[in-house]
Amino acid sequence: MKVLLFGRLRDLAGWRESEVTPAPATLAELRRVIGERWPELAEALAGPGVQAAVNRALVRGDAPLSASAEVAFMPPMSGG
């Protein structure tokens, strides 16, 4: 499963893209696995305004994940 990070999440982790195997079955499980593997991300991923996109669609709450899913975690958006 491909995981992408942006903004301060990418800075905190030191990577933008990583493979997570075995692939967790849900978004909540993926968050838990990432928090264990990269403890510096655990708190930040749970932070206010952090959104997830599964296969380039924003997801609220939990969601089932396929093994080939692409999951992005995005801190609060700030353009303009």
Next chain:
Amino acid sequence: MITLTEQAFDAGAALGAFSSGRTESGAVASFLGLARGEAGRRVALELEAWPEFSGPEIEKIAQEAARRFHLHDVEVIHRLGQIAPGEPIVLVMTAAAHRREAFEACDFLMDYLKSRAPLWKKEHGPTGARWVEPTARDLADAERWDG
């Protein structure tokens, strides 16, 4: 049309091209956002995008503006990468039959770009860098258009 670019852009030329050849749009409005220097406290802004996602998401925002304000056309140019004080960051341009719709669409587009477009902004100062998050005012500005 949505353009995300690492290159500096010429806002005047873009506005000229956007306005030209319109025989039915009585109003073209635009907003140009510039990087502020904050009296030396900001050396550069850095804008990060996820181009495969940010482009389509900003296109959705532009289509929503076109629907709400009956636009004839809408264009957004947004810089990415390192941006020096004084350089343009964002240009939104709207064409409509009358001015009110064109003005309001620019306002709507900027409110949404500030907190609902997948872009991330980092501020580089003389002593370090920090990620900028939308302010309470930015969030309230976007919420004005909800419901």
